[in-house]
Amino acid sequence: MISATPPPRGFPVAEYEARLTRCQARMAEAGLSALLLTTEPEVRYFSGFLTQFWQSPTRPWFLVVPASGKPVAVIPEIGGPVMARTWVEDIRTWPAPDPRDDGIGLLAATLKEIAGSGDIGLPMGPESHLRLPLAAFDALRKDLPGNAIRDASPLIVSLRQVKSPAEIAKIGHICAVASAAFAQAPSLFASGQPLIEAFRSFKRTLLAAGADDVPYLVGGAGPDGYVDVISPPTDVPLRDGDILMLDTGGMFDGYFCDFDRNWAIGRASEKAKAAHRTLHAATDAALAIAKPGTRCRELFATMHRVIAEAGGVSEAGSVGRYGHGLGMQLTEWPSHAAWDETVLEPGMVLTLEPSMTYASALEGAGRLMVHEENLVVTEDSPVLLTTRAAPELPVIG
């Protein structure tokens, strides 16, 4: 069990040293002389640089990982003092924003110094993106005619999808905080309450329970079930007979939880109750096999089978998968999908997130139900980071 006591903030330098050592070993295998990183989680993973300033899209930020030695930061001047408090020592800044040259000249010179004429790795694969203007990136490529720039996504994925004990403690803590907030549902949600107020109440509760932030809260509600799980809330009031679902990505010290809970307001139909039991059984079946050696496609197939055998209509088509990795991002590799051959390893933090539709006796389309838990893979059985939902759909309000 994960305690609700907050783990220490930040990481000891040894954590960053271990990340760097593993990274540089893989860079050597891949023949990379430098790694260029541009997104918030990539820069933070190797430096510890944590700030909400990334919300501003104005300025690009860069971290260069050399083949040996510590990472080099190439960042806007405004970030210099904060970066100086991390373990990074070589910090090169420019007065940003400067649309004439927003750090590209400085970055090109740094890459030439570090990589020589060697190959440069850059994450280019699934779930990555380049956080700088495309025109600036094209200028960088022109400044580095002698360097091949190659995809470093497999390298980054192999590092980041296995979490350290200190990372797991942070994710576990925010899962415990959100579990405590979800446990207060009977006093937070009631018939007559506009859905937008239910969202607001839950966000405030999650903050009070110890979340640093609530970057993600989606959900749905409707008579005998909901049909949409990604819209912002409306001011339509909850009614007796509604099913309410909230799915939250709370954050502690830069790490996410990502799970949901369902409740019936006042009363629940047999069909809704059965759907909840089916999804609970699907996660049970996945938990039973979520061990080293199992492939993500097997987790998918196992959950799919439970839903099909119960006569449910799987929603894997539209959702695309039944769960994923999580950590510094709300969703990370791997995916529990028919195409994902990733083999589970100890330290992977994963969601199990089966979904299905069921027919309602009321009018309208089929209702959707989603259910989600977070776990960490160990040498033996997985450890749940969330307080397990009850098999029976809880009735509140």
Place this chain on the structure above:
Amino acid sequence: MISATPPPRGFPVAEYEARLTRCQARMAEAGLSALLLTTEPEVRYFSGFLTQFWQSPTRPWFLVVPASGKPVAVIPEIGGPVMARTWVEDIRTWPAPDPRDDGIGLLAATLKEIAGSGDIGLPMGPESHLRLPLAAFDALRKDLPGNAIRDASPLIVSLRQVKSPAEIAKIGHICAVASAAFAQAPSLFASGQPLIEAFRSFKRTLLAAGADDVPYLVGGAGPDGYVDVISPPTDVPLRDGDILMLDTGGMFDGYFCDFDRNWAIGRASEKAKAAHRTLHAATDAALAIAKPGTRCRELFATMHRVIAEAGGVSEAGSVGRYGHGLGMQLTEWPSHAAWDETVLEPGMVLTLEPSMTYASALEGAGRLMVHEENLVVTEDSPVLLTTRAAPELPVIG
């Protein structure tokens, strides 16, 4: 004055029609047969598609604006029902995530159908980025050998940096909400309170006051002044003689405020009080000239002059500017910087954000002070969207 009554959520279809008409006129001038948009604000600007699901980096989303006719959405299947509730009619989906082809084939076919062999516009300039994997974008370029892909940033900037009355109402509302939350400072912050608890308390207050979310809250505190404005809060308690600053990007219906407030805890030094008066005078001077025809570099020069004449040390070097646009993003074009020739137009929503350092009688480096207000440019004098800070640094706690 902006009322605290929430404006209606969403926009009438006429708003999207007007955006599209202006866009297509500029596309015709630029000789563009289609516009390809990949980021959350770009897709939302033309479609109204609003969801926190963008927090997940896993799936790319695309909107194509044709030379005539309504936008076409090319999006993951999970978003289909929500997009169908917008005014967009032509919605093409694929079961994402699919690392073998995450929508690129569908997008390429759509672009060929819409653009023929014409030029395609894509935002590539300052403050833009490409929200899809670089390898996927390279594949798209290979799929479209007959189409030139050209920078559409100037076009997008010219549209988005002038806000409609309905957009201004949303920004004005969240500014009013945050002003009301800031007004509660005397009962929220006190000596002995850990800074992280001050942040938490303010976030909960902002939500209770009517913010949908608080995606951005940074700040600082320290004896006779703070030295860093982008770090996450520590658990160091506030002390008598500290200066506390909070800078928030609250959100209402997808639109941001972005402004800060300073307080002295218990008592303030003459130097801190003087710095606050100087920055207040700098914003006064900028407000006096923030009219159509004024250039952003003139706003910068005016604020710079006030600070210099008061003997303050300008922080424009490290911050890079004294304010910027805001709207669907926390920071948008233009910049109040020496290099920005943008001419103010009615409907532009701007921050004024001068900053300076001052010497403290206490030990340590110079202290930083920042001060920020939000305004809308009109035909005549600007209208403040924030409740103006008092010239005198308020003492609380």
